[in-house]
Structures are given as C-alpha cells and as structure tokens.
Amino acid sequence: MTRIDLHCHSTASDGTLTPAELVRAGAAAGLDVMAITDHDTTGGWAEATEARPEGLTLVRGAELSCRWHGGRRWPIALHLLAYLFDPDEPRFAADLARLRDDREQRAERIVDLLRADGVPISWPEVHEYAAGGSVGRPHIAQALIRAGLVATTTEAFQSGWLGGRYFVPKSDLDVFEGVRAVRAAGGVPVFAHPRATKRGPVVPDRLVVELAEAGLFGLEADHEDHSPAERAAMRALADRLGLVVTGSSDFHGTHKTVQLGAFQTTTEAYEKIVAAATGVPVLG
Template sequence: MSRRRSRHDSVRKTTTTPDLSARIDLHCHSTASDGTLTPAQLVRAGAAAGLTVMAITDHDTTGGWAEAEAARPTGLTLVRGAELSCIWHGAPGWPIALHLLAYLFDPAEPVLAGKLARLRENRARRGERIVDNLRADGVPISWDEVAGYAAGGSVGRPHIAQALIRAGLVATTAEAFASEWLGARYLVPKEDLDVFDALRGIRAAGGVAVFAHPRASKRGRVVSDELIEALADEGLFGLEADHEDHSPAERAQIRALAERLGLAVTGSSDFHGTHKTVALGAFLTAPETFEKLVSAATGVPVLG
C-alpha cells in the first residue's frame, strides 16, 4: 500500500454506519450565485426529487446558507459548501481554470472568508464591465437589472444572459454564452484563486475539498494527472467523477486515478435550475463516501 493511500485513509475514518438507501447530490446552485432557484426553493426541490442529502455549493459564496438552513425540509440533510473559482499556473502555454468544491468549512475563518470576499468583489466589477461594454454597443440592458437577477448573491454571466434573453437578443443561456456574446466578444477575464492556496484555505477552515468535473474536456483544457497528484499530497479529499460533462471514458479515467491516489469519488448533478437541463439527483455520491467526507470535516456539521 502506498504512502499516499495510507495517509488519506487514516484521515477519513468514520464510526457511523452509512444509510445505503440515501440519495446524495453534492453539487447544487441557487440564486446566491448562478442558479435559478432561491436557496429555499432549492432545498424544497431537492426533497421533492427524492434526495435525502444535498449540498448547496454556490460559486465563491456562502450567501445562500442561511435561507437554505431555514427552509430545509424535514428528512433532508443539508451540506453547506461552495464552489471555488481556481486557477493552475503550472500548465504549459497559459493557466487552466478549475473549480474546487469546498464542504463543511467554517465561514468565519478569516483567511478563506477574505479570499471569497475578494472573488465576489471581482465578480461584481467584472459583471459591470461586461454590461458597460454591451451598453456601449447599444444593447438595452442595465446593471441594476442584472444585479436584480442575482438577488443579492454573487453576480455571474448567467445573470447577464437573463438580461439578454429579456431583451430578445438570445433565446437561451447557452446561446448567450456563444462566442458572439458572453463566450468571447464580451468576455471579461475574472480573478481566480491559485488552486493550492484555495485547497490550503479550505483545509485551514476545517473543510473538505473535492475537485469538480476534473476531466470535462468539452469545457476546454483539463489539468494533468501530475497536478491532481500534487493536490492529493496537499490533502485533496476526492474527485467528482459522475457528472454530465464527463463521458463514460472520462469517468473511468477519474475512477482509476482516484483509486491509484487513494482519493474518494463523488457524483453530483451540478444543478443550476433552468440554466442547465440536468435534473437534481441525475448523478449521486455513494453513502459510504459521504460518511467519510463528513468524518473528515471539522468546520461546520451537516444539518439534519
């Protein structure tokens, strides 16, 4: 048994017996970032979809936690988390963007909280620049409208897409993300966290980190196995394998890599409401993996 596998197994011990009938979706978004359901609507929809465990993982924010907690239906376990926007500078050519799912971290831990605040501020400035550029070309949208779609949450391109749809310029979010709109012509780069700094911040806040959709080649360039090995050495908990943007071959690759490195494997819908066609619970995490994740976290408990 390798040194890496032994170290991770020792961290992930659990003393509870997992509920093998649990239906667990660990990657869901609300209007606190770029979903179309409010946090309250999200947890109710999760229960209606037959989930017994779900995570709220809005981009770079914990802003939906309180509403989700207050509205959590009886019988639904809520995992509080966030999806962190990261970047790896070690790739040849140019950096690669990636996402880390952070679970059960202490939102009051000052270092990670500060990193998330800076990301949200950058998202807002970026959104305003995109809107300004669109308006300069005569597109009839406003920043107040876009910010209103975010409802006090983290502003993203999907909110600008909603304004373009309202204006009758595109029919869908996917069309708004095409190259002639937000995909290239009006794209403004956003600030991301160095992936190693982000991982250390999650762990320092008592959280557990899972690499989101690591082989989603349809989204663009993907990172090397060497980066994932280095992240495993820094305490990465797992890899998200079962995801709509992974082909069967990519899922198999992730499982093989996770097995070699002693990492957990998760599955999740990455639900965004009407911004995506995937349904809640389309992909699930095994109950025994979830129990290990909970055991590894020291930031905040699950609710339920």
Template structure:
C-alpha cells in the same frame, strides 16, 4: 433503499434560479436524502437553507470556489468544491470576498463592452436580477435572453457572446492556496468536474496528483459534462491517488437542463467525506 446524495447545487445566492428554501423543497420533492448547497464563492445561502429543511433531508453546507492554476499559459480556471468548512475562517472569508468583488467588477465591464457595441443591456437590471447573490455570467445571459438576442443560456455562452467575444478574465484563488485555506478552515476540498473537455481546456492528471499531495480529498467523476469515458478516467485516477469519488448534478435550476439527483454520490463515500472534515460545521438534519 440506498440513500440518494447530491453534493453540488446552486441557488440564487450565486447563479441558480431557485432561492435556497426553494432548492431545499425541490430536493425533498426529488427524493434526495442528502443535498449540498455549493454556491459560487459564498455562504450566503446557508442560513435560509437550514431554516427550510424538512424532516428527513440532510444538508451539507459548502461552496464552489473559483480557482486558477498558473502552471500553463494562459492560466487555467477551475472549480473546487469545499464542504463543511468554518464560514468565519478569516483568511478564507477574505479570499471569497475578494473573488466576489472581482466577479462584480468583471460583470460591469462585460456589460460596458456589450453596450459599447450597441447592445441594450442594463447593469442595474442585471444586479437586480442577481437579487443580492454573487453576480456571474449567467445573470448577463438572462439579460441577453430578455432582450431577445439569444434564445438560451447555452447560446449566450457561445463564442459570439459570453463564451469568447465578450468574455473577460476574473480574479480567482490559486488552486493550491484554495486547498490550503479549505483544509485550514476544517473543510473538505473536492475537485469539480476535472475532465469536462466539453467546457474547454482541462487540467493534466499530474496537477491533480500534486493537489492530492497538498490536501485534496476527492474528485467529482459523475457529472453531466463528463462523458462515460471521462468518468472512468477520473475514477481510475482517484483509485491511483487514494481520492474519494463523488457524483452530483451541478443543479442551477432553469439555467441548465440537468435535474437534481441526476448524478449522485455513494453513501460510503459521503460518510468518508463527512469524516474528513474537522466537525466544526456539521451536516444539518431536518
């Protein structure tokens, strides 16, 4: 039987709805053989996830870094998946701490904007709902749902709410700097959902080529926000640039409808990805 490998998931350490142990149990129940925990800008979920590992399930420890490319105006936000990096690498730790603090500040400012328009949402309640995890717009979306103002997270991310009217920029890591930091920390950088036009603006292929020259190892092709044509485009680009091609669910629990293992990574690609790391942080087996 071919191993089932999902390399992009989120827990309550950032903006998922399952705790790291719950996520691990759900991954095992879903029949996964390998799962990566990639919370936004944090490694806080790593330890509880490791403790919860059942026999037969392997855990790839990672994070999804909030990045930005300044080659266009306005600058373009994007996400970089980082796998098997040293969580104590000083420069990377400092950047992640800065980004988390910026997320917190942005969240509080968004709530202030909502309240100034007479929308009764509570910042302390949103903080409590995050449970100590990295605060993001999905936590504010849940407050809007609880207030009966929207029915779903997708509606909350629409133009009348957090997608435009109440959307504020945040501090991110320059994407070239992020690739450099991940590689210096012994990790493996993979560009997350690079062709997802349904999310908005996308980066040009030329940027991915420049990132590949700077140390990018792979691109995520099989993802729910990629159409079949977009997946094929990413695969073709990866072949041209010598990049690995991954697939994953980008699971967030009930914040999204996608299920764990909805998209997976080929075993041979997974092995190459692990081999590309320095080995400072290894895959953990239950």
C-alpha cells in the same frame, strides 16, 4: 438506497431557485442528502438551513473559482467544491469576499462592453437578476435572453457572446492556495468536473497528483459534462491516489437542463467527507 447530490446552486450565486426553494426541491426530488454549493459565497446557507425540510440532510459548502498557473501560457480555470468549512475562519472568509468582489467587477465590465456595442441591457437589470446574490455571467445571460438576442443560457455562453467576444477573465484563487485554505477552515476540498473537456482546457493528471499531496480529498467524476470515458478516467485516477469519488447534478435550476439527483454520490464517499470535516456539521 440513500440519494445524495453534493453540488447544487441557488440564487445566492447563479441558480434560479432561492435557497429555500432549492432544499424543498431536493426533498421533492427524493434526495436524502444535498449540498448547497454556490459560487464563492455562503450567502444561501442561513435561508437553506431555516427552510430545510424534515428528513433532508443539508451539507453546507461553496464552489470556489480557482486557477492553475503552470504548464501553459495562459492559466487554466478550475473549480473546487468546499464542504463543511468554517465560514468565519478569517483567511478563508477574506478569500471568499475577494472572489465575490471580483465576480461583480467582472460582470459590470462585461455589461459595459455589451452596452458599448449597443446591446440593450443595463447593470441595474443584471444586478436585479442576481437577487442580492453573487453576480455572475448567467445573470447577464438572462438579460440577453430578455432582450431577444439569445434563446438560452447555453447560447449566451458561446463564442459570439460571453464565451468569446465579451469574455472578461476573473482573478481567481491559485488552486493550491484554495486547497490549503479549505483545509485550514476545517473543510473538505473536492475537484469539481475535473475532466470536462467540453468546457475548455483541462489540467493534466500530474496536477491532480500534486493537489492530492497538498490536501485534495476527492474528484467529482459523475457529472453531466463528463463523457463515460472521462468518468472512468477520473475514477481510475481517484483509485490510484486514494481520493474519494463523488457524483453530482451541478443543478442550476432553469439555467441548465440537468435535474436534481441526476448524478449521485455513494454513501461510503459521503461518510468519508463528513468524517474528514471539522468546520461545521451536516444538518439533519
């Protein structure tokens, strides 16, 4: 049986393993295929490619920060997994650069708010935790843990900290523009953890229908933040719309307890994704 994990993060965004460490960990975990999907960046691609162990197939991708602006007073945040796109396609490259800049400005603003309340962390410390990658809230969480104010990343994301009192919104891509941009760059868009109610508000099925019409290729149904009922609902919706179903760990290293390969994608779904992509090939 081929073991395929299509959602993994490195220090290029908010994981705790470098891209080289990530691909080596994937091989050690018995994966045959893994994707590097850091938030809004391709910054880990080169290192992961160079360090890829023999026998491990690498899918290069990214996880895009998106918003849906319809149906509610406030937009709903959601994520698109983009696979095998051309990182040099001008429009998409510009979109990624803007998203990274916004993530950094947001993180710096959060640090300013924390410091204004006397929290003993600093921007240089948070930036150092990012190790040259895309700065995000997990790096601020690391600083809060170091300061002894929270015990875990999960605690740091609760309402008393980064999930409420010190929450600052991001200027994300409109989700329809995200789908179109991925497709224009030769990539394949898959909706990440679409029914994860434990993360907050989720979008209605009618949006998924509209996204499928706009070029969405799949739904990530098997994910640690989905209950069994939510997984079943996403599988049924994908079947009705002719979308592929993926399963992935959403691995972040020690920022989360989930392990590589905890949820997997079928060979059939993976092969459909590869066949649909025209941006960059898989490696391996």
